[in-house]
Amino acid sequence: MSHAPEHDGEKEEKVLESWERAPLPERSPLIAGILSIIPGLGHIYIRQVYRGIGYLLLSLAMAGLTYWAHITTEFEPFPGLITVLLILALLFWAWVIVSAVLAARQRRFAPAMGLIVVLAYTYILGWQATEVNLQKFFTEFPDTFNIFTRVMWPWRAAFEREQELLIARADFANPCPEEGLPPQEPGSGDEAWIVVEPNCGEFARYVLGEGVRPGTELTVRGGGFLPDREVEIWWKDPIGQEFRPIYEGETISAMTDDEGNFSVTFGAPQYETPPQAVGVQIHEVQARQVTAIGALRVSENLELAINRMIVTIFQALMATSFGIVFAIPASFLAARNLMYGTLPTRIIYYVTRFVMNVARSIEPIIWAVIAAVWVGLGPFAGVIALTIHTIAALGKLYSEAIESIQPGPIEAISATGATRLQVIVYAIVPQIIPPFLSFTIYRWDINVRMSTIIGFVGGGGIGQILFQWINQSRWSAAGMAVWLIAITVSVLDYASGELRKRFV
Amino acid sequence: MLKVENLTKVYEDGTVALRNVSFEVADGEFMVVIGLSGSGKSTLLRCINRLIEPTEGRIIWNGVDITAAKGEELRKIRRQIGMIFQQFNLVERSSVLTNVLSGRLGYINPLWSLINYFPREDHERALAALKRVGLEDKAHNRADALSGGQQQRVGIARALMQEPKLILADEPVASLDPVLAHSILGQLEQLNKEDGITVICSLHYLDLVQRYSTHVIGLREGRLVFEGDNEDIRQMTDERFKEIYGEEAERIGTGSIMG
Ligand SMILES: Nc1ncnc2c1ncn2[C@@H]1O[C@H](COP(=O)(O)OP(=O)(O)O)[C@@H](O)[C@H]1O
Ligand SMILES: [Mg+2]
Numbered sequence: 001m002s003h004a005p006e007h008d009g010e011k012e013e014k015v016l017e018s019w020e021r022a023p024l025p026e027r028s029p030l031i032a033g034i035l036s037i038i039p040g041l042g043h044i045y046i047r048q049v050y051r052g053i054g055y056l057l058l059s060l061a062m063a064g065l066t067y068w069a070h071i072t073t074e075f076e077p078f079p080g081l082i083t084v085l086l087i088l089a090l091l092f093w094a095w096v097i098v099s100a101v102l103a104a105r106q107r108r109f110a111p112a113m114g115l116i117v118v119l120a121y122t123y124i125l126g127w128q129a130t131e132v133n134l135q136k137f138f139t140e141f142p143d144t145f146n147i148f149t150r151v152m153w154p155w156r157a158a159f160e161r162e163q164e165l166l167i168a169r170a171d172f173a174n175p176c177p178e179e180g181l182p183p184q185e186p187g188s189g190d191e192a193w194i195v196v197e198p199n200c201g202e203f204a205r206y207v208l209g210e211g212v213r214p215g216t217e218l219t220v221r222g223g224g225f226l227p228d229r230e231v232e233i234w235w236k237d238p239i240g241q242e243f244r245p246i247y248e249g250e251t252i253s254a255m256t257d258d259e260g261n262f263s264v265t266f267g268a269p270q271y272e273t274p275p276q277a278v279g280v281q282i283h284e285v286q287a288r289q290v291t292a293i294g295a296l297r298v299s300e301n302l303e304l305a306i307n308r309m310i311v312t313i314f315q316a317l318m319a320t321s322f323g324i325v326f327a328i329p330a331s332f333l334a335a336r337n338l339m340y341g342t343l344p345t346r347i348i349y350y351v352t353r354f355v356m357n358v359a360r361s362i363e364p365i366i367w368a369v370i371a372a373v374w375v376g377l378g379p380f381a382g383v384i385a386l387t388i389h390t391i392a393a394l395g396k397l398y399s400e401a402i403e404s405i406q407p408g409p410i411e412a413i414s415a416t417g418a419t420r421l422q423v424i425v426y427a428i429v430p431q432i433i434p435p436f437l438s439f440t441i442y443r444w445d446i447n448v449r450m451s452t453i454i455g456f457v458g459g460g461g462i463g464q465i466l467f468q469w470i471n472q473s474r475w476s477a478a479g480m481a482v483w484l485i486a487i488t489v490s491v492l493d494y495a496s497g498e499l500r501k502r503f504v
Numbered sequence: 505m506l507k508v509e510n511l512t513k514v515y516e517d518g519t520v521a522l523r524n525v526s527f528e529v530a531d532g533e534f535m536v537v538i539g540l541s542g543s544g545k546s547t548l549l550r551c552i553n554r555l556i557e558p559t560e561g562r563i564i565w566n567g568v569d570i571t572a573a574k575g576e577e578l579r580k581i582r583r584q585i586g587m588i589f590q591q592f593n594l595v596e597r598s599s600v601l602t603n604v605l606s607g608r609l610g611y612i613n614p615l616w617s618l619i620n621y622f623p624r625e626d627h628e629r630a631l632a633a634l635k636r637v638g639l640e641d642k643a644h645n646r647a648d649a650l651s652g653g654q655q656q657r658v659g660i661a662r663a664l665m666q667e668p669k670l671i672l673a674d675e676p677v678a679s680l681d682p683v684l685a686h687s688i689l690g691q692l693e694q695l696n697k698e699d700g701i702t703v704i705c706s707l708h709y710l711d712l713v714q715r716y717s718t719h720v721i722g723l724r725e726g727r728l729v730f731e732g733d734n735e736d737i738r739q740m741t742d743e744r745f746k747e748i749y750g751e752e753a754e755r756i757g758t759g760s761i762m763g
Contacts, residue, residue: 408593417583417610425618426606430598
């Protein structure tokens with residue numbers, strides 16, 4: 001073994017990483033192999049320090065993860081998973097040893113193989129851990145398709161028409177009074193009319209051992225309706241409940257002829273007269289025809305979604321505004337060029353930076369959960385969550401704008417004999433206002449986006465109603481909310497982009 | 505007459521940028537300061553209008569001790585001294601007109617200026633200054649939309665607004681190509697000759713020094729190592745030039761400085 005020339009650490013690494021370049025210090029392949037029993041140590045021995053540390057960490061990770069896969073209850077491993085992982089880990093180990101031995105002889109050993117083993121290990125375990133299930137993915141798609149179409153195209157539920165009804169009524173008595181009833185007279189003139197024949201009788205009812213005994217067969221004739229349109233038969237009981245009677249499993253309707261007359265025959269519906277009702281009960285038969293279809297109007301769900309969307313945009317606006325108010329002072333405290341001078345200010349600088357970094361790394365959705373506990377569910381919780389995140393994010397961006405202030409203009413304006421205040425107004429403000437505006441608009445954009453999500457955890461706004469609709473499986477309504485969010489976000493995205501262009 | 509006496513500047517980190525520098529500049533001179541990068545040219549110019557505080561020494565301008573001036577008095581001195589910079593130092597996002605008008609800040613009511621109000625005659629003055637530098641049609645452009653040469657001319661217009669008796673120009677053409685360099689220095693020469701404004705200008709190129717200066721001083725590591733008039737510098741030999749610029753002169757001298 002010859003003497004290795006004295007290198008300083010960093011340079012040496014660079015030299016050793018490039019294989020072709022001689023001269024390399026000679027190292028024993030045998031020792032490299034034996035040391036590799038602890039993976040990576042062999043490479044460290046032949047002075048491939050970073051590579052060796054990397055292999056060591058990878059091996060430790062593989063060992064740890066294999067053990068984790070063995071004990072975890074997170075997922076149901078397929079049979080033999082652990083064995084496969086172990087084999088891969090051992091393969092990697094073997095590869096590290098061989099590669100250390102060969103590296104000592106300045107040769108490389110199938111680098112792709114090591115990579116393939118590591119990747120195979122990663123994806124096999126990853127597939128299991130995330131419970132990827134392609135079978136479900138494909139076989140259950142058709143069930144989802146129905147929901148999917150309603151979410152993607154919810155507009156049939158977005159608008160409704162107000163309907164106007166033409167109604168004609170006739171009485172029906174149960175049971176038939178002993179003295180009988182005079183027959184009903186057909187109407188005349190323009191008014192719609194109906195008559196029921198007979199105008200009294202029995203309801204269908206369920207008789208034990210016999211099944212349903214049909215009610216009296218009724219014929220309803222009518223006139224004065226719009227020609228060639230459907231007429232629906234409705235029923236109204238003595239206490240005022242209206243329903244569509246069912247005959248032979250279907251609701252009853254008829255088409256009018258070209259003079260507006262119709263006739264339909266059906267059995268009296270099944271109806272349980274309450275025991276406390278005594279004597280003859282007068283029911284009402286109705287014939288209804290939709291005569292006019294009112295103007296299209298926004299459905300209640302769409303209206304609700306729009307309202308919530310507006311609330312959401314305001315949430316973002318409020319959060320952005322509150323955020324600005326706090327972010328501006330914070331940004332001055334976090335600006336290196338202002339605060340780095342003396343020790344106390346430098347400490348303030350670091351503390352402000354630290355607090356802002358922490359606040360920023362906690363997602364707004366988590367802040368929303370906290371805020372919901374604090375002020376209760378609703379839009380205000382969302383505003384608080386977004387405000388906190390906005391202060392941290394804008395504070396950082398603003399401070400960067402302050403740090404990038406050019407000293408040149410300040411010098412130039414001072415040289416004209418301007419006062420301190422004038423220097424601020426003419427040299428500093430013009431430099432920070434445009435980036436401030438730009439960052440603020442950008443942030444508002446992000447806040448709108450985030451506030452739609454924050455509702456899912458109780459932050460109010462459109463997210464909350466969307467979450468509710470999804471839970472209730474009201475897919476069309478949910479679809480409308482999703483569309484509204486998409487439209488609003490993309491419009492704002494475009495608008496804010498255009499606006500920002502003007503400021504930078 | 506500007507009198508610099510025993511001027512010394514030591515920066516906070518201990519760098520001695522000027523060592524006991526003394527010279528005089530008569531009114532109406534076009535004085536050029538030469539010296540290697542780092543020799544103290546910028547520091548010297550900035551001491552004159554006190555953008556940098558001298559450590560020791562005095563600067564007397566027409567009998568007034570600039571080094572002793574404070575507050576309002578200093579601002580009144582500064583407004584008579586225009587300054588032009590290598591990097592132009594315009595407020596890039598403001599309009600050309602606003603940049604030019606800001607040269608007037610030392611004269612107008614500070615309160616009005618805070619809401620960007622300038623008297624009518626200042627607007628006229630600004631347009632006249634822009635016309636003089638050939639940029640009257642660019643008044644409403646954003647400053648950063650202009651080319652380097654145009655930006656420097658805005659810088660000159662801004663200095664003109666001060667109605668200066670003295671203009672300090674810190675390597676005004678170092679960021680420009682040679683053709684533009686002549687156009688900018690030509691403008692300064694015109695101000696010097698026609699308006700009688702004293703110019704103190706640092707330059708890097710020997711041929712520009714020979715062409716424009718009436719009076720030259722040379723700095724080396726903060727020391728005054730050369731003083732002469734235009735004739736002296738015309739006849740300067742390479743050896744003498746080397747003395748001013750030191751060991752590196754060969755390389756830089758045949759390259760950019762002699763360029
Ligand atoms: N703000 C400063 N703080 C410390 N040293 C400085 C500062 N400004 C300039 N210097 C140093 O002072 C010396 C002279 O600089 P300068 O006046 O800019 O020279 P020049 O303009 O001739 O290139 C240089 O060594 C430079 O590094
Ligand atoms: Mg300089």
